[in-house]
Amino acid sequence: MAYFLLVYKCKRKGGKKMSRVIFASHGELSKGMKDSVSMIIGDLAKDIETYCLYLGQNPENYYQKLYAEATSNNEQILILCDIKGGSVHTALSKLAVLENVVVFSGMNIGLALSVLLGKDNLNDEALFHAVEDAREGITMLKELSQMREEDF
16 A cells, blocks of 8 residues: 655746645555546646655654645645545644644545645635535435536
């Protein structure tokens, strides 16, 4: 089993870094997220970098690397993890004590797109709305016997 971290670096006009978004997961979920995001937003995803944690490695190593990077500048870092309480989330959630780091759990394509497409306004309110939108995008359909066009 492998762990993947994907890093997306956003830039403002004039080349200033605005924020860094990291997708973190067990297995290849983050790799698939990168592919899906690329299909939807195209060139906006071209700068995504992939980091891999293999079985037997410790996600704590990535925590230490990201901690050093986060404390060396004031760059905003947004980390989207696959599952709350998983080893990757547990290690990286310790970064949330830093003022410039936010850690999410329950990564899905809706959350990823909201964060990436809202990169020009990543304040606390926008991040809260991104989570709410991702929650609203989770539904369950059961026993659809007749679907009418007007239902959609």
